Amino acid sequence: MTAIKHALQRDIFTPNDERLLSIVNVCKAGKKKKNCFLCATVTTERPVQVRVVKVKKSDKGDFYKRQMAWELRDLAEVDAKDASKENPEFDLHFEKVYRWVASSTAEKNSFISCIWKLNQRYLRKKVEFVNVSSQLLEELPKAEESVPSGESQSVAGGDEDALDDYQELNAREEQDIEGMMEVCEYAISNAEAFAEKLSRELQVLDGANIQSIMASEKQVNILMQLLDEALSEVDTIEGKLSSYEEMLQSVKEQMDQISQSNRLIQISNTNNGKLLDEIQFLVNYMDLSKGHIRALQDGDLSSPKGIEACINASEALLQCMNVALRPGHEKLMAVKQQQHLFTELRDTFARRLTNHLNNVFVHQGHDQSSTLSQHTAELTLPKHSPLHRDLLRYAKLMEWLKNTQREKYDGLSRTYVDYMTRLYEREIKDFFEVAKIKMAGTTKEGKGNKFATLPRKESALKQETESLHGSSGKLTGSTSSLNKLAVQGSSSRRSQSSSLLDMGNMSASDLDVADRTKFDKIFEQVLSELEPLCLAEQDFISKFFKLQQHPTLAQGEVESDGGVPSRQPPPGEHRHSMSLTEKDMVRLMMNKIFQSIETELNSLIALGDKIDSFHSLYMLVKMSHHVWTAQNVDPTSYLSTTLGNVLVTVKRNFDKCISGQIRQMEEVKISKKSKVGILPFVTGFEEFAELAETIFRNAERRGDLDKAYVKLIRAVFMNVEKVANESQKTPRDVVMMENFHHIFSTQSRLKISCLETERREAKHKYTDHLQSYVINSLGQPLEKLNHFFEGVEARVAQGVREEEVSYQLAFNKQELRKVIKEYPGKEVKKGLDNLYKKVDKHLCEEESLLQVVWHSMQDEFIRQYKHFEGLIGRCYPGSGITMEFTIGDMLEYFSSIAQSH
Numbered sequence: 001m002t003a004i005k006h007a008l009q010r011d012i013f014t015p016n017d018e019r020l021l022s023i024v025n026v027c028k029a030g031k032k033k034k035n036c037f038l039c040a041t042v043t044t045e046r047p048v049q050v051r052v053v054k055v056k057k058s059d060k061g062d063f064y065k066r067q068m069a070w071e072l073r074d075l076a077e078v079d080a081k082d083a084s085k086e087n088p089e090f091d092l093h094f095e096k097v098y099r100w101v102a103s104s105t106a107e108k109n110s111f112i113s114c115i116w117k118l119n120q121r122y123l124r125k126k127v128e129f130v131n132v133s134s135q136l137l138e139e140l141p142k143a144e145e146s147v148p149s150g151e152s153q154s155v156a157g158g159d160e161d162a163l164d165d166y167q168e169l170n171a172r173e174e175q176d177i178e179g180m181m182e183v184c185e186y187a188i189s190n191a192e193a194f195a196e197k198l199s200r201e202l203q204v205l206d207g208a209n210i211q212s213i214m215a216s217e218k219q220v221n222i223l224m225q226l227l228d229e230a231l232s233e234v235d236t237i238e239g240k241l242s243s244y245e246e247m248l249q250s251v252k253e254q255m256d257q258i259s260q261s262n263r264l265i266q267i268s269n270t271n272n273g274k275l276l277d278e279i280q281f282l283v284n285y286m287d288l289s290k291g292h293i294r295a296l297q298d299g300d301l302s303s304p305k306g307i308e309a310c311i312n313a314s315e316a317l318l319q320c321m322n323v324a325l326r327p328g329h330e331k332l333m334a335v336k337q338q339q340h341l342f343t344e345l346r347d348t349f350a351r352r353l354t355n356h357l358n359n360v361f362v363h364q365g366h367d368q369s370s371t372l373s374q375h376t377a378e379l380t381l382p383k384h385s386p387l388h389r390d391l392l393r394y395a396k397l398m399e400w401l402k403n404t405q406r407e408k409y410d411g412l413s414r415t416y417v418d419y420m421t422r423l424y425e426r427e428i429k430d431f432f433e434v435a436k437i438k439m440a441g442t443t444k445e446g447k448g449n450k451f452a453t454l455p456r457k458e459s460a461l462k463q464e465t466e467s468l469h470g471s472s473g474k475l476t477g478s479t480s481s482l483n484k485l486a487v488q489g490s491s492s493r494r495s496q497s498s499s500l501l502d503m504g505n506m507s508a509s510d511l512d513v514a515d516r517t518k519f520d521k522i523f524e525q526v527l528s529e530l531e532p533l534c535l536a537e538q539d540f541i542s543k544f545f546k547l548q549q550h551p552t553l554a555q556g557e558v559e560s561d562g563g564v565p566s567r568q569p570p571p572g573e574h575r576h577s578m579s580l581t582e583k584d585m586v587r588l589m590m591n592k593i594f595q596s597i598e599t600e601l602n603s604l605i606a607l608g609d610k611i612d613s614f615h616s617l618y619m620l621v622k623m624s625h626h627v628w629t630a631q632n633v634d635p636t637s638y639l640s641t642t643l644g645n646v647l648v649t650v651k652r653n654f655d656k657c658i659s660g661q662i663r664q665m666e667e668v669k670i671s672k673k674s675k676v677g678i679l680p681f682v683t684g685f686e687e688f689a690e691l692a693e694t695i696f697r698n699a700e701r702r703g704d705l706d707k708a709y710v711k712l713i714r715a716v717f718m719n720v721e722k723v724a725n726e727s728q729k730t731p732r733d734v735v736m737m738e739n740f741h742h743i744f745s746t747q748s749r750l751k752i753s754c755l756e757t758e759r760r761e762a763k764h765k766y767t768d769h770l771q772s773y774v775i776n777s778l779g780q781p782l783e784k785l786n787h788f789f790e791g792v793e794a795r796v797a798q799g800v801r802e803e804e805v806s807y808q809l810a811f812n813k814q815e816l817r818k819v820i821k822e823y824p825g826k827e828v829k830k831g832l833d834n835l836y837k838k839v840d841k842h843l844c845e846e847e848s849l850l851q852v853v854w855h856s857m858q859d860e861f862i863r864q865y866k867h868f869e870g871l872i873g874r875c876y877p878g879s880g881i882t883m884e885f886t887i888g889d890m891l892e893y894f895s896s897i898a899q900s901h
Contacts, residue, residue: 022114590638677844706754733773825885
């Protein structure tokens with residue numbers, strides 16, 4: 001084992017700067033016996049790295065190779081399996097458990113002991129040892145206790161220290177030893193003589209050293225004499241230095257006095273400078289010019305120059321009041337006087353400004369009210385741009401008032417809102433009365449001589465409209481009186497134009513179209529007048545009251561400009577609640593000012609819907625467009641919110657209109673004594689679709705119309721089948737065929753994309769019922785022949801061979817000839833002529849389907865003829881039996897009958 005250890009050290013570990021400390025011959029437990037060596041090694045360089053290396057003999061030669069290595073710090077546990085019995089097995093727990101069987105228990109114990117020592121020395125007892133004999137582990141601790149702490153490392157090393165004691169000679173040491181041995185050749189043979197020679201040489205060297213020391217005594221005495229002379233010179237120099245120091249002491253005292261004086265002068269200058277800065281600060285930032293004081297006390301708030309002077313003075317006053325005073329300034333009498341002056345000026349000017357603006361509101365209101373009379377006869381709203389332009393001159397003063405006197409600012413805001421609410425309420429009330437008069441006039445003018453005219457003039461109608469409002473000027477929300485006026489002259493027209501059922505009974509006259517177009521223009525004019533009015537007022541409120549659509553400053557914050565120091569206003573200056581954003585304040589003011597708009601719009605919409613329910617189509621399109629426009633400008637504006645609320649009402653009326661049409665379809669009754677023809681609600685749907693497509697062209701709410709289309713067309717389909725089932729005068733197939741043909745034609749012409757499925761369904765129903773009607777009708781001209789061949793087909797279906805049918809008693813050749821003789825060409829033509837007359841009686845003239853049906857009957861008759869001939873050929877072969885007429889005769893019959901009628 002020693003030879004193997006030296007070989008491994010030489011061949012594997014020395015080239016890698018490693019020393020081999022312990023080795024054990026092992027094989028893996030439970031597998032084929034393939035021996036290898038586990039080696040415990042340390043590196044020769046610092047820091048020391050300890051490894052467990054697996055070495056295996058090469059298969060190709062008699063040398064060893066390094067197969068695997070583990071760092072000792074990765075070793076978690078050493079398991080010796082049994083501490084009391086000899087057992088060569090042991091486990092090493094690295095990243096996984098490696099199970100080994102040693103060649104002998106002694107080698108295993110020696111290897112585990114080496115691992116224990118390395119763990120104690122380098123890993124600080126990190127590795128856990130399990131099932132290891134205590135005797136094996138006792139040696140090292142005892143050795144550590146028996147030596148001082150400084151030497152414990154050399155003892156703990158064990159085998160490693162033994163290797164540390166042996167050091168190889170370097171090249172220089174080898175050369176010195178060789179030189180000495182060459183001089184003393186007998187050193188090897190006679191060591192005692194060599195040692196004696198070395199001793200004698202050492203004594204000679206010691207004697208030489210002693211003599212050298214004794215020879216230098218004289219030189220030492222000379223050196224001592226020189227040192228004494230040097231000390232005397234030093235004493236002389238020290239005396240001179242002491243005299244110099246006494247002379248400089250007085251100079252130092254004088255310089256200290258001068259330095260103290262300079263320091264006091266510098267402190268005085270610094271204090272004077274700081275005092276000057278404080279005075280300049282107070283003078284610069286707390287001094288208000290006489291011109292500003294005069295403008296605040298007596299400035300003209302009517303002229304542009306006076307307003308400009310007041311604005312500059314108020315800004316200067318605000319800067320002076322908001323100066324951030326330094327500690328101690330408040331105790332100065334001059335500062336207290338200035339602050340008192342500023343407060344008085346602020347209160348005085350705020351009071352003057354509030355009174356003046358209140359007077360401006362009143363005077364401007366009187367001027368604005370005087371112009372209302374010229375708008376009463378026209379569908380226009382007065383413009384408030386002059387009022388806004390005059391008031392915007394005071395916008396900066398309002399901002400100053402907002403920052404300094406919030407109570408007066410809020411009071412002024414409430415005064416403006418109350419005044420403008422009354423003004424706008426009168427204007428909007430008059431504006432909507434004119435709109436309602438014009439709507440009622442639309443009905444009166446549109447009907448002319450066809451319906452009863454309205455007996456009252458516009459003034460009387462306006463007087464009746466005013467009865468809708470209370471004495472206080474607020475709207476009552478009721479339009480019953482005006483609706484009665486409008487309905488008295490137009491009840492007949494509404495009964496004709498408000499349903500699909502009745503639309504089918506009339507021809508969508510030009511008068512109805514003109515009435516609706518005029519209503520559409522009136523409604524558009526109303527919205528077009530309201531929109532700029534609301535937007536202009538909201539823009540004015542934002543600018544005049546400085547409500548710029550963003551959250552207000554937190555309480556106590558004051559913006560500073562121009563680099564002037566600012567302070568937080570003292571408690572009590574801002575007592576208002578800042579929980580609302582400026583955006584919310586604008587919305588609240590607009591809701592108060594225009595509180596009557598939504599009520600009046602709903603009243604106008606109700607009137608239009610009552611005059612003609614189809615007005616809801618126009619209103620839905622117009623209202624949707626204006627809502628879309630308002631939301632693009634400002635989605636949260638008052639106009640956008642209000643129009644959105646009204647749009648909900650318009651959409652509800654539109655849905656109610658569609659539901660009413662469906663309900664009227666379901667309630668339709670037909671005459672039992674006349675033919676049905678095209679049902680009125682089918683024609684009504686066509687005219688409704690034409691009207692709707694005209695109104696909703698490029699509209700934003702196209703989806704609402706598409707949903708209504710689907711509801712209406714499904715109701716039309718269902719009620720057409722209902723009427724067809726109830727029809728007694730007209731066959732069911734005719735009712736279905738004509739009406740679904742009309743529906744299919746309408747949808748094909750209008751090309752409504754959302755009804756493409758229903759269009760195909762209508763075509764399918766029309767085709768099916770046309771075929772059914774043709775087949776059922778053709779059974780009558782050749783009735784006996786039809787019955788005969790149906791019997792033949794029944795026998796064949798029962799299993800009788802076709803060529804054997806002629807042997808059946810009821811279907812022999814004689815019976816066939818008898819039936820054929822009953823239908824000569826003359827009788828067939830007569831039967832077809834009667835069929836033509838009957839079909840003509842069933843079909844209506846509006847749809848012009850007679851020739852289509854007649855042509856289909858011709859094709860079906862030819863098909864039956866060929867079918868009969870085929871049965872004769874198969875069931876009666878060689879009989880020579882043929883029909884009394886040919887296909888050419890049939891074509892001539894159909895053509896002559898059609899031409900004769």
